[in-house]
Amino acid sequence: MADTMLVRALKGKPKALNLCNKKLDKVPKIIGKLDCVLHLQLRGNKLNTLPMELSHLFQLQILNLGNNEFEELPEVLEYLTMLEKLHLFNNKLKTLAPKVLTNLRNLTFLNLNSNNLKTFPPEICRLSSLQHLSVDSNQLTELPVEICALLRLEEFHVANNQLTSLPLEFGFLVNLEKLYLQKNKIRELPESLGKCYKLRTVDIAANELRIFPTELSALPLKELHCEENPLLQHIPVHSVQEEEVLSLKEIGARYIMKELKDRWSYLRKAIRHYPQIKEMLAQSSKCAVCGESFLNTWLECVRFVDAREDLKLNNLSGLIPVRALLCSYRCFNSSGHDYYGVAFP
Numbered sequence: 001m002a003d004t005m006l007v008r009a010l011k012g013k014p015k016a017l018n019l020c021n022k023k024l025d026k027v028p029k030i031i032g033k034l035d036c037v038l039h040l041q042l043r044g045n046k047l048n049t050l051p052m053e054l055s056h057l058f059q060l061q062i063l064n065l066g067n068n069e070f071e072e073l074p075e076v077l078e079y080l081t082m083l084e085k086l087h088l089f090n091n092k093l094k095t096l097a098p099k100v101l102t103n104l105r106n107l108t109f110l111n112l113n114s115n116n117l118k119t120f121p122p123e124i125c126r127l128s129s130l131q132h133l134s135v136d137s138n139q140l141t142e143l144p145v146e147i148c149a150l151l152r153l154e155e156f157h158v159a160n161n162q163l164t165s166l167p168l169e170f171g172f173l174v175n176l177e178k179l180y181l182q183k184n185k186i187r188e189l190p191e192s193l194g195k196c197y198k199l200r201t202v203d204i205a206a207n208e209l210r211i212f213p214t215e216l217s218a219l220p221l222k223e224l225h226c227e228e229n230p231l232l233q234h235i236p237v238h239s240v241q242e243e244e245v246l247s248l249k250e251i252g253a254r255y256i257m258k259e260l261k262d263r264w265s266y267l268r269k270a271i272r273h274y275p276q277i278k279e280m281l282a283q284s285s286k287c288a289v290c291g292e293s294f295l296n297t298w299l300e301c302v303r304f305v306d307a308r309e310d311l312k313l314n315n316l317s318g319l320i321p322v323r324a325l326l327c328s329y330r331c332f333n334s335s336g337h338d339y340y341g342v343a344f345p
Contacts, residue, residue: 020044032056043067043087055079066090066111078103085109092116098123105129113137113157125149136160136180148172159183159203171195182206182225189213204229211302211321211342214288216311223315224307232321232342234304244329253295257281287327289337294327301326301339
């Protein structure tokens with residue numbers, strides 16, 4: 001049946017070809033003669049491989065391979081360099097071949113939902129044009145740091161996996177607008193999330209989150225879904241303060257960072273000769289009370305913000321716990337702030 005359809009198609013030079021739900025276990029090699037096709041639908045068959053003749057479809061822009069039986073990316077995909085949209089949902093993929101990913105530089109949309117993926121290869125960063133990535137319902141336990149190099153990514157779906165965290169460099173995704181993380185095991189969101197200045201939708205429902213990053217209120221959020229998380233509650237309890245003892249490294253780092261604010265300080269010139277120290281100081285935080293920099297988290301606190309008044313969210317009401325970092329008990333004990341110490345049961 002498929003051969004007959006393709007022979008007929010040869011006469012018409014179609015831009016789109018639909019071979020969905022034809023019970024195909026292989027694609028006829030004659031398909032390689034249809035080099036005029038821009039949109040190829042092969043969804044809902046029994047395919048686990050593709051013929052190399054498909055590489056002759058050098059103009060192909062959209063390819064739907066969903067609902068098939070692929071266990072790995074077909075090698076021929078690396079030759080489809082004009083491909084913009086690729087659907088591979090509901091297959092049996094366990095890995096993604098780096099060689100294939102390397103050549104799909106025009107790909108803007110990739111749907112890998114409902115497969116058996118446990119991780120991404122570092123070469124995922126080669127998909128430099130990618131705007132929409134969906135990997136819902138896989139077995140991902142972590143995301144490689146290279147995924148943060150997808151600088152054009154606007155929408156990221158990674159729901160219903162086994163993630164416990166996101167890369168610390170997640171803030172490099174500066175064009176990200178929608179992030180879907182529901183039904184994972186995420187305990188903490190990276191502080192760099194506050195650098196995703198275009199982020200409008202975050203779904204972190206049904207995870208293990210207790211507190212949000214410090215710069216949550218700086219995001220232009222329109223929707224935040226955080227139900228079914230063990231979020232910190234605004235229930236004050238009595239606590240005992242431990243003696244404040246700073247390490248020599250911390251004392252030195254605080255002194256240097258204070259000196260670097262002085263434009264006439266000798267340290268501003270000297271620091272350029274110590275790149276390792278500069279790198280270390282780049283990981284510092286600012287005290288939410290006094291604004292001074294410090295190296296290691298001394299006191300983790302929480303501030304409860306109103307979802308509607310402070311975050312301007314229409315889909316959520318009530319108080320949201322947001323992390324705040326303080327440099328000392330002196331700041332914590334000072335008056336005029338609304339930060340609370342975090343008590344874990």
